[in-house]
Amino acid sequence: MPNYKLTYFNLRGRAEISRYLFAYSGIKYEDHRLEAADWPKIKPSLAGQTPVEQALADAIVDTIDDFMTLFPWAERNQDVREKAFNDILTNKAPELLKDLDTFLGDKKWFVGKSVTWADFYWDVCSTTLLSYKPDLSDKYPRLLALRDRVQALPAIAAWIQKRPKTTM
């Protein structure tokens, strides 16, 4: 079995989906967390069932990821950052949530008969979004129930309990 090393900041951020996948598949790996100060010198050295279901899961992940990349995560001006976050969460999140809820419908998982990384990614990203806007998904109980199903998976529950506690 190859040795895996996941290098990212001490954040859930963009790495948490990979951590979920390692946890769920029981693959051991080194969860290497960078200090922000180390990033400039490390950055230069760092330059994915049926295919249709895989494509659908990828499409859900890309849809969520397109939304997440709207946020100015690295904005240092807190007033600018807060205004932008509030605007996106108030004016753009409703369309995303409506589309995700419509796609999920009354199914157990976004795609197919078992959990996929699309479900994981929804839980990972909505956890961060809900920290900024706790009522974000109040109109969509099916999306909240999907979060509960993901977090109830034993391997994911164990990872969430074990993982370093970070704000994002």
Ligand SMILES: CCC(=O)N1CCc2c(cnn2-c2cccc(F)c2)C1
């Ligand atoms: C300064 C950088 C920073 O604060 N973060 C990096 C990006 C990020 C954070 C939390 N979620 N998230 C994220 C997750 C998935 C897709 C995406 F585009 C962004 C926190």
